[in-house]
Amino acid sequence: MNSFRLIATFLCCIAVVFGVLPLCSNAQLDPAFYSKTCPNLNSIVREIVRNFTKIEPRMPAILIRLHFHDCFVQGCDASILLNNTATIVSELQALPNINSIRGLQVVNRIKTDVEKACPNTVSCADILALAARISSVLSKGPGWIVPLGRRDSLTANRTLANQNLPAPFFNLSQLKSSFAAQGLNTVDLVALSGAHTFGRARCSLFVDRLYNFSNTGEPDPTLDTTYLKQLQNECPQNGPGNNRVNFDPTTPDTLDKNFYNNLQVKKGLLQSDQELFSTPNADTTSIVNNFANNQSAFFESFKKAMIKMGNIGVLTGKKGEIRKQCNFVNKKSSELDLAALVSTESFDGDMVSSI
Incomplete structure (x- = not known):
């Protein structure tokens, strides 16, 4: 039996090297991890995300972003959810996250209902992964089989949050470096974007980009002029900067290929987005064109990249813990009123990182 497992692990590693779905990048993750211990997990998560999406159509985008911001900082371990304590410096106050991370009330609501159904069983990290998958499906995007069995971290890392999360002004070289540091390749970068x-x-x-790109005193030349004027109307020069603009002016609440079509006509909202298409001689341009012409190709790459990202630095086995409350490690959970936490967050969210 041991030799069989060694052979299986070896074959799995070969599959990863040659680009097959990285489902087994950590052999302890298993889509059926909760099939006996929490059989209704998917339906609980789906129902809560669906109900919140009826109130706030942006919620699926917010939850996918939350999963991304978690995984890029010490792995997919729900460290982003931890609040400040005497011993924890929260990632929520990192520059890419401060006053912008949303969806915490949804995760807390899911955790409350899951704890009622399956006490001390499901990690907050797995809830983030499942919520991201369900968010994609609810937004008419692809679904995928989520490997499960992650455990929650006992600490957070604000320094890594400031270092690892790609910024909206990154050029292509910086974006590639940021993703490569997480084991993600160029196709993953374009797909996750x-x-x-x-x-x-x-x-x-x-x-x-609208008024003083790279301190030139001029707009970003990669912006379509009509789109530029539209953005200038929505974002006046020297204004407070608090207005929010749809990433996609055509289907703002749907996960589709229009992002790539927008890049082709110079309507990428963030510099880091447009860099994928407008950087001279970039290998990302052909990937953008492929996804713009073939939504199925985009969806397949997006699924693979989300699974691959969801496997970054996971804690399994006896590492970490299963938090009873997602914002605090267990020794603090008994001091909190979870119901109060669920009701305090507003939906006044925005996007900060490049995804």
Whole structure:
């Protein structure tokens, strides 16, 4: 039996090297992990995400972004959800996250209902992964089989959050380096950037493109002139920068290929988005063109990239813990009123990182 497992692991590693779905990048993750211990998990998560989406159509984009911001900082371990304590410096106050991370109330609501159904069983990290998948499906995007069995971290890392999360002003070289540091390749970069096909961004994140790109005193030349005027109307020069603009002006609440069509006509909202198409001689241009012409190709690459991203640095086995409350490690959970936490967050969200 042991030799069989060794052979299976070896074959799995070969599959990963040659680009097959990285379902087994961590052999302890298993889509059926909760099939006996929490059989109604998917339906609980789906119903809550669906109900919140009826109130706030941007919620699916917010939840996918939340999963991304978690995985890029010490792995997919729900560290982003931890609040400040005497021993924890929260990632929520990192520059890419401060005053912009949303969806916490949805995760807390899911955790409350899951704890009632399956106490001390399901990690907050797995809830984030499932919520991201369900968010994609609810937005007419693809679904995928989510490997499960992650455990929650006992700490957060604000320093890594400031270092690892790609910024909206990154050039292509910086984007590639940021993703490569997480084991993600160029196709993954372009596919995951497609999450900017829905959601909104605050004017302050791209206003320099409209008036003073790279300190030139001129707009970004890669912006379509008609789109530029539209953005200038929505984001006035020297304004407070708090207005929010749809990433995709055509289907702002749908996960589709329009993001790539927008890049082709110079209507990428963030500099980091347009860089994927407008950087001279870039290998990303052909990938953008492929996804713009073939939504199925985009969806397949998006699914693979989301699974691959969801496997970054996961804690399994006896590492970490299963938090009873997602914002605090277990020794603090008994001191909190979870119902109060669920009701305090507003939906006044924006996007900060490049995805």
